[in-house]
Structure formats: C-alpha cells, structure tokens
Amino acid sequence: MVRRVNGILDQWRQRRALQRWQSALHHAETLDLASLRAVRSSARQMRQTLDRVLHVADGRLTLPLIGSDAIQKPLHSDWAYRPELWRGPLSPPGKSAVESKTTFGSEVTVFHDCRVSELTVRQIRNTRESDLAPFGLRMDVFGFDGSFLSLVIELPQSAVDGLKRNHLVRLTALVEMEKPLEVFARLNIQHGPNTEQIVRTLPTSEAETFVEFDLAYTNLNEKRVDRMWVDLVLENPEMSQVILRDVNFSRRPRAEV
Known part of the structure; x- marks a missing residue:
C-alpha cells in the first residue's frame, strides 16, 4: 500500500513539474527580463541534471548493452577504461566548422591550426554485432589549410593511480578510413613539473589496431605522477572521413626479463 501511495505521489509530482515548465514556455515571450533570466537559470540547472540521467540511461539501455568494463584487455591487466564519448550519448551529438580547443564531453578536445575550419565532428551510434562500444566518433574533413589535427583524450585519475615504470x-582502436592516413598516438604523463612523452604510429592496415607504450624507457617519477592523456594526430586529413568506432585503454605490468 505504501509503495502504491509513493508511486501515485511521484506521478503527481512529475505532472506538476511538467505543467510548470509548459507554463514557463507559454509565458516566456511576455515575461519581464529579470523573471526570464531566473527561469533560464533554473532551466539550465535542470537540463544539466537531465542530460546526465539520459547519458547513463541511454548508455545502459541501448545496444550494445555494455559498460566501460566490457573491454577485450590483455591478460594480467590491472586497469582498463573506455572514454565517455564511446560509452554514452553526448549533447549536442555533433558540431560543424569545429574550432580549435572545442570539447566533446569532459574528456575529448579537438585541436588544429586551420584559419578556416571545414571540420565536422559527430558522435554516431554503433549497431553492428561486432561492436563493443555503444558509440563512435566520425570526423569529416573537407578543406584543410592547417599543419595538424589532433584529438586529445584526457584519462581519469584511476589511470595514474599506482602507475609504475x-x-x-x-x-586499442577500431578505425575506419575513407582513404589511407597516417595516425600517430602520443602518450603524455605529467609527473611534477615534467612531462614524459612516447610517440607511436598507429597501424591502420586493419580496422582493429593497437599500440603499446613501454614506460620502462621513460624517466617517470612514480611518486609524483599527476595526470595522463593521449593525443591522436592525423596527418594530411584533407578531403577525408575517419570513424573511430572504439577507443579504449588498458595497462599491465611488463614481464620480468
């Protein structure tokens, strides 16, 4: 009986909230500016919460039904991660004429040095049986008068917790290309005032590809590791389309020699 009453109360509250915002929409054209600013502020706060709810719900309910831990990782891996762009829907899902330093979610940023941007970036839905990631990223490049185009992926604190040399x-990436391109992956690890960098060429002869970064060849100060991020750099991307169906990361201790 208590559950039924609570359910009825919840439905009543939802109807009241919906009626309130419908009323706000109806009067938005005639409200004085001070009242309109207050309504806008409340709407933005609610939208942020609703966007997060939708992000989590869509990520769990859409196919493939996976979370960030559904990653094919090497044996003995002690950490694995799929960035949010490939896990759940972003809002807005895409942008055109993308300027440098444009962010997509909280972890991915696009950098370039074009004077006129003819770059379109859009999150797409993966639906193939072979896909593990629910979402992918499509980049369409038309004219390109710059010298570089890179996708910077910020990794979470868990990536550097317990990180050793x-x-x-x-x-690991699942890449589709309209024409052959060179793609470089640069791992950046900040430790104190210093940053270690390791650059690898991402093989693109096969759709599913990976590169590994061996930290044994760095001067990493294990006690001062603060942050880790990866740059994906595309060479000469003019008049091309690149789809990153999946991007994920893992780490494991190297075998002792």
Whole structure:
C-alpha cells in the first residue's frame, strides 16, 4: 500500500513539474527580463541534471548493452577504461566548422591550426554485432589549410593511480578510413613539473589496431605522477572521413626479463 501511495505521489509530482515548465514556455515571450533570466537559470540547472540521467540511461539501455568494463584487455591487466564519448550519448551529438580547443564531453578536445575550419565532428551510434562500444566518433574533413589535427583524450585519475615504470599502456582502436592516413598516438604523463612523452604510429592496415607504450624507457617519477592523456594526430586529413568506432585503454605490468 505504501509503495502504491509513493508511486501515485511521484506521478503527481512529475505532472506538476511538467505543467510548470509548459507554463514557463507559454509565458516566456511576455515575461519581464529579470523573471526570464531566473527561469533560464533554473532551466539550465535542470537540463544539466537531465542530460546526465539520459547519458547513463541511454548508455545502459541501448545496444550494445555494455559498460566501460566490457573491454577485450590483455591478460594480467590491472586497469582498463573506455572514454565517455564511446560509452554514452553526448549533447549536442555533433558540431560543424569545429574550432580549435572545442570539447566533446569532459574528456575529448579537438585541436588544429586551420584559419578556416571545414571540420565536422559527430558522435554516431554503433549497431553492428561486432561492436563493443555503444558509440563512435566520425570526423569529416573537407578543406584543410592547417599543419595538424589532433584529438586529445584526457584519462581519469584511476589511470595514474599506482602507475609504475614497469607498466605497459595499451591503446586499442577500431578505425575506419575513407582513404589511407597516417595516425600517430602520443602518450603524455605529467609527473611534477615534467612531462614524459612516447610517440607511436598507429597501424591502420586493419580496422582493429593497437599500440603499446613501454614506460620502462621513460624517466617517470612514480611518486609524483599527476595526470595522463593521449593525443591522436592525423596527418594530411584533407578531403577525408575517419570513424573511430572504439577507443579504449588498458595497462599491465611488463614481464620480468
């Protein structure tokens, strides 16, 4: 009986909230500016919460039904991660004439040095049986008068917790290209005032590819590791389309020699 009453109360509250915002929409054209600013502020706060709810719900309910831990990772991996862009829907899902330093979600940023941007970036839905990631990223490049185009992926704090020089960090990607392009992956690890960088060429002869970064060849100060991020750099991307169906990361201790 209590559950039924609570259910009825919840439905009543939802109807009241919906009626309130419908009323706000109806009067938005005639409200004085001070009242309109207050309504806008409340609407933005609610939209942020609703966007997060939809992000989590769509990520769980849409196919493929996976979370960030559904990653094919090497044996003995002690950490794995799929960035949010490939896990759940972003709002807005795409942008055109993308300017440098444009962010997509909280972890991915596009950088370039074009004077006139003819770059379109859009999150797409993966639906194939072979797909593990629910979403992918499509980049369409038309004219390109710059010297570089890169996608910077910020990794979470869990990526550097317990990070040692005996770790191998793996980047795995599922890439589709309209024409052959060179793609470079640069791992950046900030430790104190210094930053270690390792650059690898991402093989693109096969759709599913990976590179590994061996931290044994760095001067990493294990006690001062603060942050880790990866740059994906596309060479000469003019008049091309690149789809990243999946990007994920893992790490494991290297075998002792």
